[in-house]
Amino acid sequence: MQAILEREALLERRQSVSDPATLWDKLSLAQKFAASSLTQFGYDLAYVREQQDGSMAILLCDNNAATISSDGEINTAPAINIR
Helix, strand or coil: CHHHHHHHHHHHHHCCCCCHHHHHHCCCHHHHHHHHHHHCCCCEEEEEEEECCEEEEEEEECCEEEEECCCCCEECCCCCCCC
């Protein structure tokens, strides 16, 4: 039963939201300010990952990724793999 729940959670995470406005609605106010500053450098909001300690926004620019924590902290060198 646990394996089925884990599989469903993974499948749910892989579903993409095509509407950028929907993604922006998922961001906290601090994330919106941080993301707005990154878009000036060419980053685009790719997706929002829900985590136990809040959401994580992932932005992409060419082959570079940046993350924004729920409190608005920007990391332009995250240790994540983009598939």
